[in-house]
Amino acid sequence: MTGVRPSGSDPSAPRHRFGRRSVYRTNTGSDPQGLTPLVALLLVVSITPARAEPLKLEPGKALELLCETRGVVVATDAANATSGQTRLRIEPEAGSAARGTWTIVASEETHKAGIGVTLKETCAKGCPFDVSAKGEAQLWAPGVKALNNLADGEALSIAVIRPEDQSLRASTFRGKDIEALEEGTCRVASP
Helix, strand or coil: CCCCCCCCCCCCCCEEEEECEECCCCCCCCCCCCCCCCHHHHHHHHHCCCCCCCCCCEECEEEEEEEEEEEEECCCCCCEEEEEEEEEEEEEECCCCCCCEEEEEEEEEEEECCCCCCCCCCCCEEEEEEEEEEECCCEEEECCCCCHHHCCCCCEEEEEECCCCCCEEEEEEEECEEEHHHHHEEEEECC
């Protein structure tokens, strides 16, 4: 359909431009926009973002994820919101993909509300991860601990990555209070 007017189209009908493609009206009857169902489908497909491949962890095989997130520090008087990229490395144990360690490979320093900056030193030698009953990767920092067991002033971060769409949600607590929240999406990073 690009650049050539299809047979049966109305030569006086205007063409619609979508990106680098021209779409010509072929139906001038009851469709006020002049868009046939096929063209409408093409529009939906062209504006729907590509879905990420499901996250697959394999025993003993490290995986790096590039995550684009936005976060906010809510523990201060003014909410400090930042956004940016963080590159995470997940290393499952040799005998099981259900647990292992994770580290931060790189993070944008301006993304101060992100786990990439806040946990870089804490997880420099690795923090634990496990997989929930729902198949979600749970990244803990500094270790696995129940929220109700935190002492006053003790910090705990947990990031959850859903396997089906690689969405990430992270919460950081200090004592029993929320200190920061973060969300975004990840994708498997190229080696």
